Amino acid sequence: MATVTLDKVNKIYENGFHAIHDLDLEIADKEFLVLVGPSGCGKSTALRMIAGLETISGGEMKIGEKVVNDVEPKDRDIAMVFQNYALYPHMTVYDNIGFALKLAKVPKDEIDRRVRQASKILELDANLDRKPGQLSGGQRQRVAMGRAIVRQPAAFLMDEPLSNLDAKLRVQMRAEIAALQRDLAVTTVYVTHDQIEAMTMGDRVAVLKAGYLQQVDTPQNLYDKPDNVFVAAFIGSPSMNLYEATVEFDDNGGTVHLGDQNLRIGPEVLENRPALRDHGKVIVGIRPEDFEDASLFEGDTTGRELTSNVRLIEALGSELMVHFDINARTVDSGDPDAVEESDSGSNAVGRFNPRSRVKMREDVRIAVATDNMHFFDPETHLSIWS
Amino acid sequence: MSSTTTDTSITSSGDPHPIDDGSGGSGIIDRAYRLLRSVPTGLLWLIVVVWTIPTLGLFVNSFRTRDAQRSTGWWKGLNPFDWTTANYDQIINARQSIGNSLLNSMAIAIPATIIPIAIAAFAAYGFAWIDFRGRKPLFIATVSLLAVPLQVALIPLLQMFNNGASLTLPGLDKTITLIPDFDLAGTTTAVWLTHTGFAMPFAIFLLHNYISALPKDVFEAARIDGAAHFTIFWRLVLPLSIPVLAAFAIFQFLWTWNDFLIANTMIGANVDEQPTTILIANLAGDFGRNENILPAAAFVQAFVPIIVFFSLQRYFVRGLLAGSVKG
Numbered sequence: 001m002a003t004v005t006l007d008k009v010n011k012i013y014e015n016g017f018h019a020i021h022d023l024d025l026e027i028a029d030k031e032f033l034v035l036v037g038p039s040g041c042g043k044s045t046a047l048r049m050i051a052g053l054e055t056i057s058g059g060e061m062k063i064g065e066k067v068v069n070d071v072e073p074k075d076r077d078i079a080m081v082f083q084n085y086a087l088y089p090h091m092t093v094y095d096n097i098g099f100a101l102k103l104a105k106v107p108k109d110e111i112d113r114r115v116r117q118a119s120k121i122l123e124l125d126a127n128l129d130r131k132p133g134q135l136s137g138g139q140r141q142r143v144a145m146g147r148a149i150v151r152q153p154a155a156f157l158m159d160e161p162l163s164n165l166d167a168k169l170r171v172q173m174r175a176e177i178a179a180l181q182r183d184l185a186v187t188t189v190y191v192t193h194d195q196i197e198a199m200t201m202g203d204r205v206a207v208l209k210a211g212y213l214q215q216v217d218t219p220q221n222l223y224d225k226p227d228n229v230f231v232a233a234f235i236g237s238p239s240m241n242l243y244e245a246t247v248e249f250d251d252n253g254g255t256v257h258l259g260d261q262n263l264r265i266g267p268e269v270l271e272n273r274p275a276l277r278d279h280g281k282v283i284v285g286i287r288p289e290d291f292e293d294a295s296l297f298e299g300d301t302t303g304r305e306l307t308s309n310v311r312l313i314e315a316l317g318s319e320l321m322v323h324f325d326i327n328a329r330t331v332d333s334g335d336p337d338a339v340e341e342s343d344s345g346s347n348a349v350g351r352f353n354p355r356s357r358v359k360m361r362e363d364v365r366i367a368v369a370t371d372n373m374h375f376f377d378p379e380t381h382l383s384i385w386s
Numbered sequence: 387m388s389s390t391t392t393d394t395s396i397t398s399s400g401d402p403h404p405i406d407d408g409s410g411g412s413g414i415i416d417r418a419y420r421l422l423r424s425v426p427t428g429l430l431w432l433i434v435v436v437w438t439i440p441t442l443g444l445f446v447n448s449f450r451t452r453d454a455q456r457s458t459g460w461w462k463g464l465n466p467f468d469w470t471t472a473n474y475d476q477i478i479n480a481r482q483s484i485g486n487s488l489l490n491s492m493a494i495a496i497p498a499t500i501i502p503i504a505i506a507a508f509a510a511y512g513f514a515w516i517d518f519r520g521r522k523p524l525f526i527a528t529v530s531l532l533a534v535p536l537q538v539a540l541i542p543l544l545q546m547f548n549n550g551a552s553l554t555l556p557g558l559d560k561t562i563t564l565i566p567d568f569d570l571a572g573t574t575t576a577v578w579l580t581h582t583g584f585a586m587p588f589a590i591f592l593l594h595n596y597i598s599a600l601p602k603d604v605f606e607a608a609r610i611d612g613a614a615h616f617t618i619f620w621r622l623v624l625p626l627s628i629p630v631l632a633a634f635a636i637f638q639f640l641w642t643w644n645d646f647l648i649a650n651t652m653i654g655a656n657v658d659e660q661p662t663t664i665l666i667a668n669l670a671g672d673f674g675r676n677e678n679i680l681p682a683a684a685f686v687q688a689f690v691p692i693i694v695f696f697s698l699q700r701y702f703v704r705g706l707l708a709g710s711v712k713g
Contacts, residue, residue, distance in 0.1 A: 051606075051610060052609075052610075053606050053609070053610075072609075073606075073609045073610045074609060074610065074611070074612040074613070074614075078610065079610065080606075080607065080610045082603045082606070082607060083603075084601075084603055085603075086601065086603035086604045086606065086607040087604075087607075088604060088607075088608075088622060089604075089626065090625045090626060099608075099611050100610075100611035100612055103611060103612040103613055103617060104612055147607070147611070151611075
């Protein structure tokens with residue numbers, strides 16, 4: 001049980017590639033911190049530096065109170081779960097789980113007790129005499145977990161442990177790992193590229209991009225108050241819709257000029273974001289769920305509507321994903337993994353109530369929850385607050 | 387045959403068990419395997435028979451008299467009731483003991499197999515997984531030694547075994563002993579030492595290729611589990627490398643057991659230390675006086691390697707790594 005502290009940690013490879021820039025992270029005792037970001041953002045490198053598998057080029061790394069920059073992996077009191085499990089293929093499940101204890105010269109009966117305890121937690125009792133080759137993907141994943149928990153380490157490090165499982169098993173293991181971490185109360189750093197895993201599992205989530213830390217916060221805060229355009233677009237699926245726009249203020253709120261259409265915003269927007277008054281040009285962000293079929297909307301939506309032509313409808317049962325066009329320039333969030341959201345050529349996605357009767361290629365009135373809109377500086381891409 | 391394998395998509399090269407059930411898969415290995423499977427078993431048996439006929443002929447001839455061997459082909463002597471064990475008797479009851487020479491062959495082949503494996507496995511692990519200065523040039527230098535022909539080293543080595551090695555400094559009237567004379571001339575030790583040295587480049591090369599392809603994650607997991615290099619080597623690398631160790635052991639044992647050149651050079655006329663190959667050559671005599679015993683001698687000589695092969699070949703198991711990392 002320990003904190004993990006990264007203070008201005010840098011990683012520069014021999015070929016000059018600067019993978020991590022001044023990474024500051026403070027992971028509290030018993031906390032579940034998720035490192036998330038697109039591929040190549042340095043999240044795995046950061047984790048491997050905590051593990052001691054990569055050298056630290058600059059800065060200071062502490063586990064507990066001890067500086068571990070030059071400490072061997074085996075002396076850091078950490079356990080790691082690898083993406084492809086990295087089980088010892090010639091050993092039984094029992095020996096795989098007990099290997100670290102055996103090397104640590106723990107007495108045999110103590111090893112036996114702890115291996116059986118771990119295998120009970122992970123429901124591996126029946127498979128202790130098998131070898132990894134005879135296990136299913138989910139069972140191998142559990143063995144890898146067992147190998148970590150049996151050590152009772154100061155911290156767990158997990159490197160995309162679920163990415164090799166099929167979708168259904170992934171959802172199940174996601175919940176199991178989160179519950180296990182809560183029960184064991186061990187500090188955990190979890191790397192993933194899947195923002196749903198990040199949102200559902202983490203106490204806090206750290207978003208990385210190209211080696212720079214973007215924001216660390218609770219999942220809900222990341223979603224509601226993203227610091228910049230990248231975080232706004234990365235967290236949430238489908239992504240936030242982002243456009244170049246201009247704002248004007250009057251006595252009773254303001255107006256957002258989005259292409260050739262106008263949207264009214266209430267005075268409380270300006271109260272929350274006083275700095276907005278100094279901006280004419282902004283990047284405006286609208287979450288898909290803040291679009292709704294205006295004909296279903298109770299209450300007055302005057303001035304808070306867009307008209308557009310529906311390009312594509314994806315019916316998911318519980319909701320409709322409606323793709324349409326907004327006559328404004330979209331903004332690139334800088335996520336290298338982002339795909340063009342649809343083949344329909346549209347630049348906006350709304351999450352409509354399934355009772356909506358919109359049809360493809362028909363004009364539709366779309367209500368916008370304008371008070372939930374996000375505003376970013378078009379130069380710095382930072383969120384505009386005060 | 388090649389027409390079906392030219393269109394390659396080498397997707398399964400990293401697959402730990404490409405040979406699964408012959409269904410599915412599109413890699414070149416899968417295709418080659420499917421192609422081989424489609425060859426009728428009868429044809430395969432035909433190939434086996436054709437390959438075996440010379441050995442069979444040798445076997446039959448080993449039971450025939452000198453006159454019979456010289457006058458007719460082996461296929462005329464297939465009736466076992468006409469067979470004689472005279473050739474075997476001649477070998478076994480020779481003045482120079484065959485038992486002693488078999489022991490000498492063992493005394494050469496066993497150390498010449500085990501010692502290179504032991505050294506090369508350590509070296510291969512070091513070259514593959516320990517990051518030290520000059521690793522690459524050193525590895526290349528080691529492997530380039532494969533190009534040195536055995537023959538050029540025979541006489542220098544023999545001299546070293548005879549007299550040790552010394553260096554007389556030019557100008558000064560002083561001689562430095564580099565290697566003392568261990569009095570190895572005419573001993574089996576000289577033979578297996580030579581074999582060991584010459585096996586090393588190939589052994590390191592072969593084992594390195596295998597060991598460096600072992601999954602990196604497994605070693606990293608072991609490092610985090612608290613293993614140092616020696617533990618990783620002993621508990622992970624060696625058990626996982628059994629197939630390649632067995633393969634090399636078979637090759638090296640056969641090669642050293644059947645060697646004549648090195649043994650003849652290093653041991654020469656020392657009858658007490660001669661291995662079976664030299665004994666057989668001696669028994670056959672000059673100008674093939676006793677050439678009739680050669681087929682029988684070949685079978686005596688081949689008996690041990692056959693046992694070695696069949697006892698080790700089961701270690702040629704595929705897919706030992708299956709289940710370690712997701713393929």
